[in-house]
Amino acid sequence: xxxxxxxxxxxxxxxxxxxxxxxxxxxxxxxxxxxxxxxxxxxxxxxxxxxxxxxxxxxxxxxxxxxxxxxxxxxxxxxxxxxxxxxxxxxxxxxxxxxxxxxxxxxxxxxxxxxxxxxxxxxxxxxxxxxxxxxxxxxxxxxxxxxxxxxxxxxxxxxxxxxxxxxxxxxxxxxxxxxxxxxxxxxxxxxxxxxxxxxxxxxxxxxxxxxxxxxxxxxxxxxxxxxxxxxxxxxxxxxxxxxxxxxxxxxxxxxxxxxxxxxxxxxxxxxxxxxxxxxxxxxxxxxxxxxxxxxxxxxxxxxxxxxxxxxxxxxxxxxxxxxxxxxxxxxxxxxxxxxxxxxxxxxxxxxxxxxxxxxxxxxxxxxxxxxxxxxxxxxxxxxxxxxxxxxxxxxxxxxxxxxxxxxxxxxxxxxxxxxxxxxxxxxxxxxxxxxxxxxxxxxxxxxxxxxxxxxxxxxxxxxxxxxxxxxxxxxxxxxxxxxxxxxxxxxxxxxxxxxxxxxxxxxxxxxxxxxxxxxxxxxxxxxxxxxxxxxxxxxxxxxxxxxxxxxxxxxxxxxxxxxxxxxxxxxxxxxxxxxxxxxxxxxxxxxxxxxxxxxxxxxxxxxxxxxxxxxxxxxxxxx
Amino acid sequence: xxxxxxxxxxxxxxxxxxxxxxxxxxxxxxxxxxxxxxxxxxxxxxxxxxxxxxxxxxxxxxxxxxxxxxxxxxxxxxxxxxxxxxxxxxxxxxxxxxxxxxxxxxxxxxxxxxxxxxxxxxxxxxxxxxxxxxxxxxxxxxxxxxxxxxxxxxxxxxxxxxxxxxxxxxxx
Numbered sequence: 103x104x105x106x107x108x109x110x111x112x113x114x115x116x117x118x119x120x121x122x123x124x125x126x127x128x129x130x131x132x133x134x135x136x137x138x139x140x141x142x143x144x145x146x147x148x149x150x151x152x153x154x155x156x157x158x159x160x161x162x163x164x165x166x167x168x169x170x171x172x173x174x175x176x177x178x179x180x181x182x183x184x185x186x187x188x189x190x191x192x193x194x195x196x197x198x199x200x201x202x203x204x205x206x207x208x209x210x211x212x213x214x215x216x217x218x219x220x221x222x223x224x225x226x227x228x229x230x231x232x233x234x235x236x237x238x239x240x241x242x243x244x245x246x247x248x249x250x251x252x253x254x255x256x257x258x259x260x261x262x263x264x265x266x267x268x269x270x271x272x273x274x275x276x277x278x279x280x281x282x283x284x285x286x287x288x289x290x291x292x293x294x295x296x297x298x299x300x301x302x303x304x305x306x307x308x309x310x311x312x313x314x315x316x317x318x319x320x321x322x323x324x325x326x327x328x329x330x331x332x333x334x335x336x337x338x339x340x341x342x343x344x345x346x347x348x349x350x351x352x353x354x355x356x357x358x359x360x361x362x363x364x365x366x367x368x369x370x371x372x373x374x375x376x377x378x379x380x381x382x383x384x385x386x387x388x389x390x391x392x393x394x395x396x397x398x399x400x401x402x403x404x405x406x407x408x409x410x411x412x413x414x415x416x417x418x419x420x421x422x423x424x425x426x427x428x429x430x431x432x433x434x435x436x437x438x439x440x441x442x443x444x445x446x447x448x449x450x451x452x453x454x455x456x457x458x459x460x461x462x463x464x465x466x467x468x469x470x471x472x473x474x475x476x477x478x479x480x481x482x483x484x485x486x487x488x489x490x491x492x493x494x495x496x497x498x499x500x501x502x503x504x505x506x507x508x509x510x511x512x513x514x515x516x517x518x519x520x521x522x523x524x525x526x527x528x529x530x531x532x533x534x535x536x537x538x539x540x541x542x543x544x545x546x547x548x549x550x551x552x553x554x555x556x557x558x559x560x561x562x563x564x565x566x567x568x569x570x571x572x573x574x575x576x577x578x579x580x581x582x583x584x585x586x587x588x589x590x591x592x593x594x595x596x597x598x599x600x601x602x603x604x605x606x607x608x609x610x611x612x613x614x615x616x617x618x619x620x621x622x623x624x625x626x627x628x629x630x631x632x633x634x635x636x637x638x639x640x641x642x643x644x645x646x647x648x649x650x651x652x653x654x655x656x657x658x659x660x661x662x663x664x665x666x667x668x669x670x671x672x673x674x675x676x677x678x679x680x681x682x683x684x685x686x687x688x689x690x691x692x693x694x695x696x697x698x699x700x701x702x703x704x705x706x707x708x709x710x711x712x713x714x715x716x717x718x719x720x721x722x723x724x725x
Numbered sequence: 726x727x728x729x730x731x732x733x734x735x736x737x738x739x740x741x742x743x744x745x746x747x748x749x750x751x752x753x754x755x756x757x758x759x760x761x762x763x764x765x766x767x768x769x770x771x772x773x774x775x776x777x778x779x780x781x782x783x784x785x786x787x788x789x790x791x792x793x794x795x796x797x798x799x800x801x802x803x804x805x806x807x808x809x810x811x812x813x814x815x816x817x818x819x820x821x822x823x824x825x826x827x828x829x830x831x832x833x834x835x836x837x838x839x840x841x842x843x844x845x846x847x848x849x850x851x852x853x854x855x856x857x858x859x860x861x862x863x864x865x866x867x868x869x870x871x872x873x874x875x876x877x878x879x880x881x882x883x884x885x886x887x888x889x890x891x892x893x894x895x896x897x
Contacts, residue, residue: 107780108779108780109778109779109780110777110778110779110780111778113777113778114778116777117773117774117777117778120773120777121770121774124770196829199829199830199832199833200826200827200828200829200832200833201832201833201835202832428813436763436797436798436801436840437801437802437804437805437840438840439801439804439805439808439838439839439840439841439843440805440808440809440838440839441835441837441838441839442812442813442822442837442838442839443826443837444819444822444823444826444827444837445823446823446826446827449827450827
């Protein structure tokens, strides 16, 4: 029987050759693989194209050189977030055997920000993480609402006919109060008719008279005793009846107090009606806190959007803790699936950049000319394993030429939950982008100025301020070519488009110093925005000067109209409640007093009667 | 074209005469791993080494690869679910995955990917059934269907054509 031969020994050499070929092929293609990998991972993280011209991997030296890196700004696909001519990284080779990348140092040369791209860097199919963050931030931005600012139509503002009685709260509440008062009155009428207090009072008074006329000697001790006994019985009944009337009096007072309260609410309803009627007038707010958000609100959302995007993305890729994490795997011919990482305490993070330095030199004699230095420490996918927060610092070096200054300091502590991010950015003497303000019909050209961002985020809560200021602002008129707002001739009527254009242009074109500050606070996924600017203050002041009397007159007119509409109803409601009060006092309060008095009289008469008994005879129950 | 002809020839030979039914079935079972799991995964180097070093039918492995490949594509969502359940749905296994993920070289196997792990586990479970089914199938084919096809008029007619001569040109 032939011995079973399990191994095919002669295949060893071809197999080794095959593996050798694979290794050689891999080494030959390694640069390309790394280049593609960086592009894919970068695009995955950023949510926009990341392009790399060339990668040069030298495993023996533990060095990787990347050339021509372009990272698209996800908000502006035709602009690069930054571009670097050359990046030299010293990597540790052993962690590569665990599919982990540990970079000791990185040196970046030729770093430039905001450069133009030749082709759009937008991607149609962003990664689930960056796509979700972008969607969430866009949803938040779309949901943020600011008050509108428009002076047009002011001339047609005073239209008192638009204030309809049925739309006024006071009218309906007064009618309700009248009906309620009538119902209470009807109920009390029934209750008091059944009570018949007059009969009881008359009977008590008659008894008092009888006692007053009683002759003690004629009655004798026995007769007095009998009379005193029957009187005490009557006093007892009278007491019970008085208590019943007393409780009715309490209930009546409670009913009346409720109606009085409702009557008091009519005043608040009237104030609300004034506000409602005023809102129909399309009168512009003259408060700066309302005007500034209307002017700069949309722009503010645009400024804050990238801040939220990058913060949320940082949370995605720099999560705290050591729980297993899921990442969508990179594209393959077959389904890519999900890659789950299992960080272990004391282990290597999936990605770690210990220290990176970038030097940026801007030549010439311009304001920004000089050397800048950026330092990143501790950029890692597992901050808990690294144990230290991510630090980022960008500042001007010594070789500065112009007065421009930029300083960025960021500390992202994601070592443990809750995460704590702190970012301070200040830039002075920089060119600020122009801003269209359609509601004022002007373009704000800030020229060179200063900008600052201060941000503090703890867990899901965020607070910060983004601000910029310029002392050399110029203004351009929007739509000037159409001849809008040309002055000359008769003064346009208040509220006309020409008047609004002319007024606003006259107001803003004189402003040279502009400051805008956007405060944001609340949840990271949907913070509240508060915008303030001295432009709003100036417009508010001018409006008060220009329109103060007009607006006061219009407001008085609508107040009078509201008063005329609600006055009769309120008067009827008041008189109805007053009538009810008078009835209750008359029908309950007065009888109650009479009952109390009659009871006291009876008590007094009994005492008087028993005191007159001869020989100091005392009767049972006598005092 | 040349490769395709050689491939067809080797498959036909595997079914008809080369190797025992056990060797062909073992080749098919191992080849199925290459088809069911993502081909460019490091564990497939071990499978290829096993096919080369163990006395299994290489054409059988190619047959297994060709038959399993479409199933691999079709069943990817299932593999994803199985892998996901094993990696994240079973806390008891987390220490094992943590160990594998943090072990040099072993972590290169990408067993922390849902599709890779799911397909590999599925193949491991199906390997023996595939082997036994293939062994029975090859045996029966050789006993019944194979000779009939050989003697069939269609095959005889095919052998008489120039195409068959062309096919024979590429015999290894």
